[in-house]
Amino acid sequence: MSRLRLAAAATAALGFALALALAVIERPAAVLNLPALVEAEIAGAGALHPITAVLLDFRSFDTLLEVGVLLLAVIVAYALREAQPDGPDRMGLDTPLLRAVISLLLPLMLLVGAYVLWAGATRPGGAFQAGAILAASGLALRLAGLRVGGLDRAWRVHALLALGLAVFVAAAVLPALAGHAMLDHPATLAKTIVIVVEIALTVSIALGLLALFRLAPPQVDGPVFEDRRSKPRGGA
Amino acid sequence: MSTALFHACIGILLCTMGLFAFIVHRHLLRRLLAFNVMGSGCFLLLVGLAQDGRGPDPVPQALVLTGIVVAVASTALALVIFRRWYRVSGEGQLPEDV
Amino acid sequence: MSPFDLLLGFAVCATAALALLSRELFRAIVMFIVFGLCMALVWVRLEAPDIALAEAAIGAGITGVLLLDTLGYLRRRYRKPANGQGGEGAR
Incomplete structure (x- = not known):
């Protein structure tokens, strides 16, 4: 330099x-003394943990936009993706040890993810952390070359990716239709709405992070690049 | 100096180091690292200053939580674009970069 | 402020400097992952367990995997000298 x-x-x-x-x-x-304000208003929010309350009630517009940003990133990654061969891609290290470890660890990771999501209502935890943990377990699955059968169809993945934003937008617009301000939930329904939105967010965040990893081009490269995984294909 | 203020100062240091590395390096992957370090510094500054002399403050903490997810999304997207660029050009840096 | 904070601050700065200035890209990325873990500890010290959880899972875990995967791609692509450009991009 x-x-x-x-x-x-x-x-x-x-x-x-x-x-x-x-x-x-x-x-x-x-x-402003923000902690005191949050403390005073938390009874009407959908969650007892202040950070979850801020994320999904007091400042939910930020969170809504953030989910939009994540979805946008995934869409751009889809647009930049290169033509891939049909069928399952060949990502993965095919070692029995990795498979055995992952089959032991995966249920535990899913359990931890679910717990963290559930814990978000009253103590540290919530949709973002749970989504990250689920994405990490998805990465582990992919590294072992295993697949989730239900996600082989593209439209299912797309629907789940959009689910978080769709549910959140619905939760934002429905109060507006009923005559309240946008995202202004009545206190009686707030808890249900927060839980539904959080579950949808977890799924979308996990899949979004995973998709951004999966879509990194290219899995199969041109003639320049001889990968041990890219076995010769007929005619190609 | 309170704990929060001390970590805010660390945040300033991180921002500075990140900016320096961002200008000095030309390799895009290194720039991405610098960008991420700078982001971490900003988060520290945001939370550390808000909590200086007061207890934990959930509002900046929630903002940083969203910020982290946005940062990882932008990093992943940058990596997708970088790999695509690397595939077409065979270079780890941009041509107009001197 | 406890001595632990001082130590942690030093660790964060040192790992960040190593991540930014290491000559070898692999070492830089590994240092960046260590930096993420140190940041998680800093968030605990700042009484922000939520951010610590997210930072440990996202900052250290997912970002690290993404970066290492990209590095592996750069190296794989230039293992063969067919391109004639050497390993310039992967260093």
Whole structure:
């Protein structure tokens, strides 16, 4: 790398650090006491754990957009995907040891994922963490070359990917149709709505993260690239 | 200095290191690492400053939680695009990058 | 602020620096995964167990797998000298 580039980078980083430090030193005092506000309003929210309440009730619009961003990323990845051969792709290390370990660990991972989702109502946990754990177990499955039979059909995967956003949008729009503000759930229904949205979100987040991994091109490469997994195919 | 403020300062350091590496490196994968380190620094700054002198604050924590998921989504998307670019060009960096 | 915080802060900065400045890309990525785990500990110190859970599962786990997978792709592609460009991209 050139000396000029190094100097420019050092100057930019130093200036940036100084500006940030100045901003931290000169920061204004907090106007609102947010924890107290959350504490005061939590009875009407759908969850007793403050972070879940913030995510899915007080600031649910953020979460809605975030699920939209995830879906958008998956859609772009789909658009960039290259033509793949039909049938199951050849991803996976086919070792008996990995398979044995995963068949032992997978039920445990699914259980942990479900527990974390359930725990989100009253203590640390929730849709994001559960989705990440489920995505990790899906990755483990794929690394072992195993597949979930029900997800072989593309339309099922697409439907589940869109499920989180669809349910969330429905939960946002239905109160508006009933004359309330958008995403403003009546206190009696809030708990049910939060649980339904959370389950849908978990499924979509897990599948979305997994899809972003799966769609990374290419599984099978051109003649330049001789992978041990790409066995010669007839005519190709 | 409270624990929260100390970790906010670590966040500043991380942001700075990330920015420096982002400018210095040309390899796109390294830039992605730098981008992620910078993101982590921002999250630390956000939560650390909000909690300085007060207890845990669920609002910035929830924002950071969404931020982490968005960061991993953008990283994964960047990797998809990078691999596609690498496949067409055979290069790990962009041509107009000097 | 306890000595543990100091140690943790140092660990976070050191792993970040190694992740950003290692010459070898593989080492950089592994250091980035370690950095994610240290960040999870920092979130615990900041009384944010939710973020710690997410960071450990996403930041260290899924991002690490994605990066390593991409690195494996770069290396596989240039194992054969057929392309004539050497292992430039995978370093």
